[in-house]
Amino acid sequence: MSGTPHDDHPHQREARDCAEAVVAEQLEHPDGQYAPEFDERTARHIADAQLVEALLRHHHATPDEHEAQEHRIQRVLGALTLDPAETGSAGQIHTTRTRGRIRTSHRVVRHLTRWSLAAAVLIAASLWWIATPAPSMAASTLDMAIEAADRAEDRTYLVTIESRPDAPINFHQEARLDTRGGDRFVLRRSTPLGRDLVFGSNGRETWIISPLGAVTVHDGPELLDRWRTRREAMLPFHNLREALGFLDSRYDLRILGREVDDAGRELVHLQGERDPEAGLGPTEADVWCDARTGEVTRLMLLLPEEWSPSGHAARVTFELQDTTPLPLDWFEPEGQV
Structure with missing residues (x-):
C-alpha cells in the first residue's frame, strides 16, 4: 500500500x-x-x-x-x-x-x-x-547511433537476407555494404553471371554498375527509389542511415539490455516495433550499438511478407565487419570499375 x-x-x-x-x-x-x-x-x-x-x-x-x-x-x-x-x-x-x-x-x-x-x-x-522514462532513454540511444552513422568514417558491413526458420522456402543471400557517413554507400552483391551488381551513392548522385559493366548515373535519389522497390533485385537496397531514420520516425522503441561482444565492447540492445499507423516498413528492428560511441555493430530487420523475395517474412541483418579506411574515390562509380 x-x-x-x-x-x-x-x-x-x-x-x-x-x-x-x-x-x-x-x-x-x-x-x-x-x-x-x-x-x-x-x-x-x-x-x-x-x-x-x-x-x-x-x-x-x-x-x-x-x-x-x-x-x-x-x-x-x-x-x-x-x-x-x-x-x-x-x-x-x-x-x-x-x-x-x-x-x-x-x-x-x-x-x-x-x-x-x-x-x-x-x-x-x-x-x-x-x-528517466525508458522511451526517452531508447530515443537518446537511437540519436547517438544516428550521430555515429552520420560521422564521415568508413565502415564495412556484411548484409544477409534469409528466410525465417518457419518459412516453407529457404533462401540465403549476402552482400557487402560500405558506408562513409550518412549519405555515401556502396552495396555489392554477386549474380549468376559471375560478376557483381554494384549500387551506390557519392552523396550527390546515385549510380548502378550492372553485371555486364554498364554504368548508370542519376542526380538525386530517384534511381535509389526505383531499384530499392524492384522485386527482382532480391535484396532490399538499404542505406544503414536510412534504416535508422525509419526507426526514429515510425517505431516504438525500448531498450532490451546490455551485453559485451567478442571485442570487449559494451553494446546497448535497442528494439523497435513499427507503429501500425506509420505505413510500410520492417515490422520489427533490433539494433546493437556501442554504448560509448553509438557505432552500430549489428542491425536486424524483420520484413513484412509483401517485401520478401519469396513472399514470406524474412530477416535482413547488417553485421559490422571492418572499419579500415577505404580509398577516397571508393564511393564514385570510377572507384568500382
Whole structure:
C-alpha cells in the first residue's frame, strides 16, 4: 500500500551494513586518526556500498517514497551549490561512539564530509538515470547511433537476407555494404553471371554498375527509389542511415539490455516495433550499438511478407565487419570499375 513502511530488502541491509562496517573500521584506527589509505580505497568502498543501498531502496520504494527520494536528490544537489560558510564549518562537528568513546579528528570529518558529498552526487545521478522514462532513454540511444552513422568514417558491413526458420522456402543471400557517413554507400552483391551488381551513392548522385559493366548515373535519389522497390533485385537496397531514420520516425522503441561482444565492447540492445499507423516498413528492428560511441555493430530487420523475395517474412541483418579506411574515390562509380 502506498506510504506504508516496509522491511529493507536483504541485499539492501547487506549493502548498508557494509558501508557502516567500513566507516567503523576507519573510526577505530589507532588514536582516532585518519587512515592513510582512506581517500582512495576505503572511500570508493563507502561510495559503492551507499550506491548499492540507494539503488535497492529506489527499486523497492513505494510511490510516496519515490517522491520523497526525488525531493532529497534535489535538496542534495542544491546544497552542493552553497558556499561552505552557509552550511557551517566541518570543524565544529564532533562524533562519539559508545564503545571506546572515540572522537573523530577534524581531519577525518572533513574527509568523510567530502566523500559523502561525492557519494551523494553519484547516488543522485544514478537515481535520476533509473527514473528517466525508458522511451526517452531508447530515443537518446537511437540519436547517438544516428550521430555515429552520420560521422564521415568508413565502415564495412556484411548484409544477409534469409528466410525465417518457419518459412516453407529457404533462401540465403549476402552482400557487402560500405558506408562513409550518412549519405555515401556502396552495396555489392554477386549474380549468376559471375560478376557483381554494384549500387551506390557519392552523396550527390546515385549510380548502378550492372553485371555486364554498364554504368548508370542519376542526380538525386530517384534511381535509389526505383531499384530499392524492384522485386527482382532480391535484396532490399538499404542505406544503414536510412534504416535508422525509419526507426526514429515510425517505431516504438525500448531498450532490451546490455551485453559485451567478442571485442570487449559494451553494446546497448535497442528494439523497435513499427507503429501500425506509420505505413510500410520492417515490422520489427533490433539494433546493437556501442554504448560509448553509438557505432552500430549489428542491425536486424524483420520484413513484412509483401517485401520478401519469396513472399514470406524474412530477416535482413547488417553485421559490422571492418572499419579500415577505404580509398577516397571508393564511393564514385570510377572507384568500382
